[in-house]
Amino acid sequence: MLAHLSVENFFSFKDKTTLSLDHPYNSSEKFKMNTIYSYKDKDSLTRSILNGAILFGANASGKSNLLLAFSFLNYFLTANEKMHSSKDMINRPIPFRLSNDKNDISFDLSFISSVMEDGKNIDVKTYYKISFDPDDYYVVNEELSYEKILKTRLGAKKVIFQRVGDDLHQSMNGLNKIIEKLSQENIEYKSILAMMNSNINKKYYEVEVKSTAYKIVQAVYYEITKGFSMNSDYSNLNDFIEKVNENPNFKEQILAELYDFDFAISDFNIEDITEELIKAVTAFRRDTEKMSEENVENLLNQIKSRNNYKITTVHKVKSQSYELPLDLESDGTKKFLSQSINLFNSLINHSLYISDEFDSKYHIKIQEGILKKFLKQGSGGRAQFLVASHNPLLLSSEFFAKEQICLIEKERSSQSSFITYLNDFKDVSYNNHNWTNLYLEGRFGGIPEVFS
Numbered sequence: 001m002l003a004h005l006s007v008e009n010f011f012s013f014k015d016k017t018t019l020s021l022d023h024p025y026n027s028s029e030k031f032k033m034n035t036i037y038s039y040k041d042k043d044s045l046t047r048s049i050l051n052g053a054i055l056f057g058a059n060a061s062g063k064s065n066l067l068l069a070f071s072f073l074n075y076f077l078t079a080n081e082k083m084h085s086s087k088d089m090i091n092r093p094i095p096f097r098l099s100n101d102k103n104d105i106s107f108d109l110s111f112i113s114s115v116m117e118d119g120k121n122i123d124v125k126t127y128y129k130i131s132f133d134p135d136d137y138y139v140v141n142e143e144l145s146y147e148k149i150l151k152t153r154l155g156a157k158k159v160i161f162q163r164v165g166d167d168l169h170q171s172m173n174g175l176n177k178i179i180e181k182l183s184q185e186n187i188e189y190k191s192i193l194a195m196m197n198s199n200i201n202k203k204y205y206e207v208e209v210k211s212t213a214y215k216i217v218q219a220v221y222y223e224i225t226k227g228f229s230m231n232s233d234y235s236n237l238n239d240f241i242e243k244v245n246e247n248p249n250f251k252e253q254i255l256a257e258l259y260d261f262d263f264a265i266s267d268f269n270i271e272d273i274t275e276e277l278i279k280a281v282t283a284f285r286r287d288t289e290k291m292s293e294e295n296v297e298n299l300l301n302q303i304k305s306r307n308n309y310k311i312t313t314v315h316k317v318k319s320q321s322y323e324l325p326l327d328l329e330s331d332g333t334k335k336f337l338s339q340s341i342n343l344f345n346s347l348i349n350h351s352l353y354i355s356d357e358f359d360s361k362y363h364i365k366i367q368e369g370i371l372k373k374f375l376k377q378g379s380g381g382r383a384q385f386l387v388a389s390h391n392p393l394l395l396s397s398e399f400f401a402k403e404q405i406c407l408i409e410k411e412r413s414s415q416s417s418f419i420t421y422l423n424d425f426k427d428v429s430y431n432n433h434n435w436t437n438l439y440l441e442g443r444f445g446g447i448p449e450v451f452s
Helices: 031-033 063-079 086-090 176-183 192-198 212-227 238-245 248-260 274-284 293-304 331-349 363-373 435-440
Strands: 002-008 016-020 021-024 033-042 045-051 050-054 105-117 120-132 139-148 157-162 265-272 307-315 321-327 352-355 384-389 405-410 417-421
Touching: 002 063, 016 086, 016 417, 021 086, 031 033, 050 063, 050 157, 063 086, 063 105, 063 192, 063 212, 063 352, 063 417, 105 212, 120 212, 139 192, 157 192, 157 212, 192 212, 212 331, 238 248, 238 265, 238 307, 238 331, 248 265, 248 331, 274 293, 321 384, 331 363, 363 384
Parallel strands: 050 384, 050 405, 352 384
Antiparallel strands: 002 016, 002 105, 021 045, 033 045, 105 120, 120 139, 139 157, 265 307, 307 321, 405 417
């Protein structure tokens, strides 16, 4: 579970800015309804992890930039490549450009994780930090630490690893052999967290891998690489097809959801059209005036190198079934299918669901229906959502706690983005205010000033 993410000198965020799903206990019913985990801090005061947050703000306020932090961390740990290489230029973390300051690009995260220790499940609060040089993108600092969550308080903080540049400090938690091995490699542009999960022989380091510290390493790596994937409208359709092909139960789940959300689709079919495409291109070979032989061969190789599918949807009218190509379906239908993998993976695997422009192409009832799934997880459900929206109708006290409504805007003099929470407005209550109207009136900020 995500507890918080802080960014500094990242796109429009100049100063350290924190998005938190970890808040002091609140007695309101909405807060309790959206709480998925509670624990005692070092002062034995109750804190709660919420099931998600909604980001509101004007265009260019910084909503997408904040979500890009999740996307970047996911990419960096997965690829673990040099950020100054040509192929990774598009994935670079861009520093704040409206200042002459030369601060590091920094990320600071915390999670609640469960790991096995001596045959028992224990809960820990984990902390991961990483910062980059804003010019050359080498790793300046990186640290992973944790605290055990005890019945009455948090335990003492223990550092799993810590590095300054290419100097990797010795661990006090049984990972010295792994750290010694990694210290001998070129780590300047790489993450130690990623290397521990992919660059070691786990059979050789069997003792270290069985340690609590290493299980925490794996848990944090999983949180970022599996839960920080950004949803875009149609980019996951191929992943959707592969998921359906490998798991028939997934198709049944999607069909049930399509019915519940009133998409009027009774079935869908997936057909491999690779051979059909090869035959078409081969027949086209005769027309060499329009396409060279070399280009034809290249096209054929591209077709053969991947799976090529066609999706058709089935609609029932009375007792008759009719098929339509997916291209003729609404943009909302195509978006729902492409995003369904991340949505259901989040709900099933208790990870984070992230969506920018969440309201795009969806009716308000569809939006509410998706977010309600995180309210109806049942006991033990730990899935979370983080969505950016322009739809003020989602500002509803019916579903969300005030701590879940995040307003993002830019400070006028510096043009740097910052976050406020609806909970910061102490005179706003659950039962005597219309949050939507107050937001549109400018009471909370986070709206554009339009002059006409």
